[in-house]
Amino acid sequence: MTELKRLEVSLITGRTIEQGEAIEGRKMAQGYVEAAGVVYLDPEDMEELGVWEGDVVRVETDFGSVLVYARRSPDAPHRGVAFIPMGPWANAIINPSTDSIGMPSFKGVKAVVTPALGEEVLDARSLLAKLRGG
Amino acid sequence: MPERVVSDVVCPFCGCLCDDIEVVVRENRIVEVREACALGTAKFMSLSVGERITKPLLRVDGSVRQVSLEEALKEAAKMLADAERPLLYGWSSTECGAQAVGVALAEVLGGVLDNTSSVCHGPTVLATQDVGCPSCTLGQVKNRADLIIYWGCNPMQAHPRHMSRYTTFPRGFFRERGVKDKKIVVIDVRHTETARLADRFIQVELGKDYELLAAMRAALKEYEIPEKVAGVSRKDILEVVELMKNCQFGALFFGMGLTMSFGKHRNVDNAISLVKDLNAYTKFIIMPMRGHYNVAGANTVFTWETGFPYAVDFSRGYPRYNPGETAANDVLQNEECDAALIVASDPVSHFPAKAVKHLASIPVISIDFHHTPTTEISKVVIPAAVAGVEVEGTAYRMDTVPIRLKKVVEPPEGCLPDREILRMLLEKVCEIKGVETPVVKHA
Numbered sequence: 001m002t003e004l005k006r007l008e009v010s011l012i013t014g015r016t017i018e019q020g021e022a023i024e025g026r027k028m029a030q031g032y033v034e035a036a037g038v039v040y041l042d043p044e045d046m047e048e049l050g051v052w053e054g055d056v057v058r059v060e061t062d063f064g065s066v067l068v069y070a071r072r073s074p075d076a077p078h079r080g081v082a083f084i085p086m087g088p089w090a091n092a093i094i095n096p097s098t099d100s101i102g103m104p105s106f107k108g109v110k111a112v113v114t115p116a117l118g119e120e121v122l123d124a125r126s127l128l129a130k131l132r133g134g
Numbered sequence: 135m136p137e138r139v140v141s142d143v144v145c146p147f148c149g150c151l152c153d154d155i156e157v158v159v160r161e162n163r164i165v166e167v168r169e170a171c172a173l174g175t176a177k178f179m180s181l182s183v184g185e186r187i188t189k190p191l192l193r194v195d196g197s198v199r200q201v202s203l204e205e206a207l208k209e210a211a212k213m214l215a216d217a218e219r220p221l222l223y224g225w226s227s228t229e230c231g232a233q234a235v236g237v238a239l240a241e242v243l244g245g246v247l248d249n250t251s252s253v254c255h256g257p258t259v260l261a262t263q264d265v266g267c268p269s270c271t272l273g274q275v276k277n278r279a280d281l282i283i284y285w286g287c288n289p290m291q292a293h294p295r296h297m298s299r300y301t302t303f304p305r306g307f308f309r310e311r312g313v314k315d316k317k318i319v320v321i322d323v324r325h326t327e328t329a330r331l332a333d334r335f336i337q338v339e340l341g342k343d344y345e346l347l348a349a350m351r352a353a354l355k356e357y358e359i360p361e362k363v364a365g366v367s368r369k370d371i372l373e374v375v376e377l378m379k380n381c382q383f384g385a386l387f388f389g390m391g392l393t394m395s396f397g398k399h400r401n402v403d404n405a406i407s408l409v410k411d412l413n414a415y416t417k418f419i420i421m422p423m424r425g426h427y428n429v430a431g432a433n434t435v436f437t438w439e440t441g442f443p444y445a446v447d448f449s450r451g452y453p454r455y456n457p458g459e460t461a462a463n464d465v466l467q468n469e470e471c472d473a474a475l476i477v478a479s480d481p482v483s484h485f486p487a488k489a490v491k492h493l494a495s496i497p498v499i500s501i502d503f504h505h506t507p508t509t510e511i512s513k514v515v516i517p518a519a520v521a522g523v524e525v526e527g528t529a530y531r532m533d534t535v536p537i538r539l540k541k542v543v544e545p546p547e548g549c550l551p552d553r554e555i556l557r558m559l560l561e562k563v564c565e566i567k568g569v570e571t572p573v574v575k576h577a
Contacts, residue, residue: 010340010341012340012394012395014288014291014292014390015288015291015292015425016291017172017173017291017294020147020172020173020176020292021172021173021176023480023483024173024177024179024180024504025180025183025185025504025505026180027480027483027504027505027506027507028185028505028506028507028510063486063487063488064487075325075326075327075329076324076325077325078323078324078337081323081324081340083324086484087483087484088482088507091483091484091485091486091487091490092487094486095486096463096467096486096488098457098458098463098464099458101256101257101260101398101399101457101458101461102248102252102256102444102457102458102460102461102462102463102464103252103253103256103257103393103394103399103457103461103463104253104463104485104486104489105394105396106253106390106394107340107341107390107391107394107395107396108341108395108396124483124507125507125510128482128490128494128507128510128511131487131490131491132491132511
């Protein structure tokens, strides 16, 4: 069996237009998953990892793990930097430390991306249920 | 069917507060929005198509039932009055009157009062308190600036009309040829949509903004700088510094790339210091790209009422301010608060899992107009009218210019303005506590 490929990245979060549109009264809908349950990767990183646009990947940090869809970043090149739009998916794995100033560390979290074919990306409601259960 | 066009409407989405929106209304429904960007349009249109809350809800043992406003308020007041250290959070997506009542409520409860700047430009506030902030209004930028720098922000996605209304594309009094009279520089870790519109893009290594700022300050003072700093060549740094020194009026806008990355408030401190240094050569200003449409108002109202812009703790009977101890994420992650009132905000979506876990374990009251993951964990949900669309009020633009929000349509029956709901809640809390209800000015 071949070993599963893995990609080490620094994770950042932030606003996108799609995320901003989806939060206006459609947070419980599938559109929110498609807008914020995604990770934008450098196309070369994707090739190295062996994933295509729309494949499910697992993003794991010291603070948690989350399943999201891989997306080809329009803002490349940014090898080694992964972007998940702000929202419950990013927040499941970012570094909560406020560095004694009240602000969590939303950008620059070390993460590992692995392919997760056959797995399912949870919607906001299921993600919350999982968090409360765990 | 008769249509009505309401003009000069102010958009209640981001800190740009665009005030040139036209909204077409048919039978009290918004059917078309003109001039607004995709984000603003989504907000206006969401009132009739989104997952709107119109009835007060009470969640008992996992099941939800509709209740009267009176019952919801009674339950909410009891939850808050019973709490030892309630958190009152949100506030940036409502108007200033509601914020003012919120401050009074926090004081009576001895609670922790925080707005969304603690996860946004809180570090900017801290840096400003340390080193000041040379700034101006967006009108001045439009009329005078010939060099625009966007650092760690992506307005094309987060403030889509910022470039077209205030900085890059409009013709100004001294910039008659519009974009031809201006230079745009973008400094970011990704080659964003904004970067693609710029004359010059500088790709900084993630988490190395502080170093790049320091190198620019050193270069400005004619010190020798290394061959490469933060992934940027000496040549590029010197050229950008020359651009800055030789412009007539420069404006540096920055976003979460500085406030959320390693260094946080120290990054902002260094950016402000760079701009101060530049004023020895030319006119230069700096401005944070505020996200929520009235987060600047929340800072302003909290400051005039308590002396502090966010993370205000009333537990000792007087306002105390210590981000790192008294911001929402601190009291949640340290499991210090035992109840929460969330107003026009969705921390369950936007806080780290560790904070959400605690929030989901305590009694929560939400005042909002849409179903969100936060209303999903709330014990009491009170439906509100939408400030800036269904309610008038005041909001502060990112340059802290106050703008009067318009009422465009009537709210659904039973949905009251945030400030009215909060006033009734304040009255009920005071009743339980046996204290006189404070009079809230400006609300």
